[in-house]
Amino acid sequence: MTVRSDGPLMRNYGQSMRGSRIAVAIAIGILLGCVCAFLFTHGFFGSDFSIQGHRAGIDTLKVDSSPCESSERINMLKSAFLSVSQKNSKLKKQVSELTEKLRFAEQAKDHAEKQFEVLGEKHKAGPFGTVKGLRTNPTVAPDESVNPRLAKILEKVAVQRELIVALANSNVKDMLEVWFTNIKRVGLPNYLVVALDDEIAHFCNSKDVPVYKRDPDEGIDSVAKTGGNHAVSGLKFRILREFLQLGYSVLLSDVDIVYLQNPFNHLYRDSDVESMTDGHDNMTAYGYDDVLDEPAMGWARYEHTMRIWVYNSGFFYIRPTIPSIELLDRVADRLSREKAWDQAVFNEELSFPSHPGYDGLHASRRTMDFYLFMNSKVLFKTLRKDSELSKFKPVIIHVNYHLDKLPRMKAVVDFYVNGKQDALNPFPDGSDWLPLTPQDTSVVS
Template sequence: MKGRKDPLGLRGATRDYRIVYAVVIGLTLGALWAYLRPHGMSTSSTFGYDRLDGSSSKQDGAILSLESKVAMLEREVKRLKVENTELAQLNLKNALLEQEAAAAKKQLKAVSPPVKVGPPGTVKSMRTNQEVHPDESTNPKLSALLKKVAVNGELIVGISNNNVRDMVQIWFESIKRVGVTNYLVVALDDEIASFCQDHDVPVYRRDATISKSQAGTGANHAISGLKFHLLREFLVLGYSILLSDVDIVYLQNPFNHLHRDCDVESMSDGFDNTTAYGYDDVMTDPSMGWSRYAHTMRIWVFNSGLFYIRPTVPSIELLDRVTAKLTKEKAWDQAVFNEELFNPSHPGYEGLHASRRVLDFYLFMNSKVLFKILRKEKDFAEYKPVTIHVNYHPDKYDRMLAIVEYYVKGNTKALQRFPDGSER
């Protein structure tokens, strides 16, 4: 039987197409291999690295890149876990603080419930802050002493060293004379401590170091700056203190003339009603034309040598602020005392929220009032102040003796020989 003839040579054509297909497939695979492996089977410096011994390590660049990304993601996950833990802790602390704040508000509301406002003239705010809870553990020795000395939780405290022994004697003799028993000398050296013991004066021996910033300010000012630090212990123990410099003569019992309605009651350096209690001082600036006048409030400073301070949080904060500033700056303690009491809150500074009272300047008198004004007034010939502070004059001891001569011994000429001021 004759074989069939292949029409148009299809068998040959099929073979040709297969060859073509094979060539195309080969070229395609070759191109793909060339794309994926542009440098053949060897590892170039782009994807590999040379070992220290000089041999090449064949590494796949794509695999290394992927591993790097995985490692980076793992580190990021760890970091986020740490941050999440810290955030959880902060959220917990914040929740606790919010609970404490809410509890404090409830307590404050319980202690000071809302009040109904009355008609004009009947509304008065609180002036006395709550006293602190005494902490005897801060100084058991001083606590035991104060229990014996203090009366009704208050006493006079004077701070001194042996340099002013003669003035100290006039000071405590005048206190005894007016019948005050609740007073104490804080002795800064053994000599004045022994002197007080010999004269049956309550004494507390206390070492105190003058800060470097106060060195060179003078012995009196340096010791004066120490008192704010030393007084803190008394307040923390829960006692109200009439802090007294030793250049003061007592002519009446001061505790009968205190108001006890503020954190701080202080004598004034003022010499009349306006300077002692405040006044409107008008300043002028002609360049401003119509608005040339500016009104200012002025008051002469509180005297840091005689003030009554109650054991409240603002009072202790006042002592801490003054002490902190005096340890850093060469400043006068009285100036710092007044700055902290009176400077209002302003940008970058939070003012002290303490209540304050100026004592009657005729009762708690400074030596300017006595020697420049009072001794010349006939109407005041029989007048007797509560205390006289010889703060305006350097010849303190002589003037203290003269004050005793005049008011205690009745020598009406005892004050005449002194000049008004400090000139000799």
């Protein structure tokens, strides 16, 4: 039995074999294509150049990698690394300094924010008798650019950013010597004389007294050098402003004052201005209800007024606050425009309330103990005549009520320092003669 090769079965087999061969050929072609693509990434025509370049790079590397040149390259890399390390160290130091400054700035910001919260935040009133208002204003930020030379002096002289300051020209040289001699005796290092002329500057230097001689100022130098007590008293408000701008609290002092104790131990520091009084007892010093009788008013004949004797502009403690600086500006401005007594202007600006056409100064104030910070009226009219009070030792004696200042200052030293019990006896209660006008009574300042 014969089978024909061109039967259906054989035809199917032949066709399948041909399909398999085609598939294998296609697979081989794809495989060869992948191999070529891998080996000749830059194409068949660029392969020679790539290989040559690759070989050239290898040859160069072989040349550069000689032991000598390799050592030099390592040294260069080390030097470069060292330089970068040093720069990095400097940068780290600068970053550290900036971080520290930023920390201080943030602390100052936090402090300012807390002050704002205290002043600006609304509070509920507490129980009866527990409510207290704010009296102590925050100090200003120090500004050394105002007077760099004075700032350096104050850094050396001041203690806890406060000091005694007195203005003086050659007219008060003898009183000035009594003034600083007793300050030294008490042991106070933080005091400064603002010399208004060259003679006082040389005198203070010869006595080892801290002194500051102002830079020339044509507008006020003539007043400083030749002016009397009134003119100098007006000048001090302008000069005092710089101390406050630099961030220092000042105990402003006239030179007709004898220091017997350290005044800084008896200050409260809770107000913008803390001043001695011209009052001579509790009523005149601290205030009282003064009743005026006007019979023509019938039932309303009695009119009540609140009275207090003036603060002494020759001895007061002033803190570096905005209201304090505003006070100095107001007084100095008025004295430049008006023929007025500086102590009267000083008290008016501190006391007058706001009213139509006038904005009052919002400064806090405190009256000093009139027995501790004593004026010469209290001393000569009251204390020396009382056997018990005469045993009391004040902090300072201000010879403000009398014209014969120098002999009375020396008598005060004899009485309290040298123990001469009769040293005050020869002097009358008041001065031998009286000024002609109220303005001339500025000797009290």
